[in-house]
Amino acid sequence: MSYTILKHLHMTTAYLTITLFALRLLLDAVGRPGWRQTPLRFIPHINDTILLVAAISLLFVAGYASAMPGWLIAKVVLLVGYIVAGVFALKVTLGKPARITAAVLALIMVSAIFHLAMAKPF
Template identity: 40%
Template sequence: MSYLALKHLHVTCVVLSGLGFCLRGWWMFTESPLRQHRLTRILPHIVDTLLLGSALSMAWMSGQYPFVHGWLTAKLFGLLAYILFGMMALKRGRTLAIRVRYFGLAVLAYVFIVSVALTRNYF
């Protein structure tokens, strides 16, 4: 697969992942039964696996790696924050207020990752 095709797949998965997270957050806030639907539990894992796989493939093809290039390191740490905050927001937060706070932090982490990707700068 060409680098350009991988990049298009990656960007598509970034958008799908962010929109899917926001939708699941909305369903959590409204206590919708759709958040327990089988597709809701499976599809994010498929999208995120494609997202991570395309990112790793592009890093390998371009020779740009985290801990060598600062902007990729920033994206990696942003991703870890996004995963942890998202997990607390959608699954582990004990109260709705805690989940709302973590949801906001997860969205901020997502925005940080996208801004670093677009500018290749983390300050």
């Protein structure tokens, strides 16, 4: 698969990831927890798997597999933080203040990931 196709697949699934996360946050915020019994419960996991496969493929196609630049390492660290914060943000057993804090942190981290992807500052 070509670099351009992989890059566009990666970008599309990244945008879809944040859209699905924000949608689930919104549904929780307006008191619609029923989304947990719909395909919206598992579709983000399928999308995120495609996103990860595209990212790993890009590492090899772009030649970063042997020596990752600093911005890419920072993206990976932020990604782990985003996943952890996202899990807490959507956890129904936590109180509302903790979930809001986790959601804000997750959104800040994903914003930083998008910035690093576009700017590649270091």
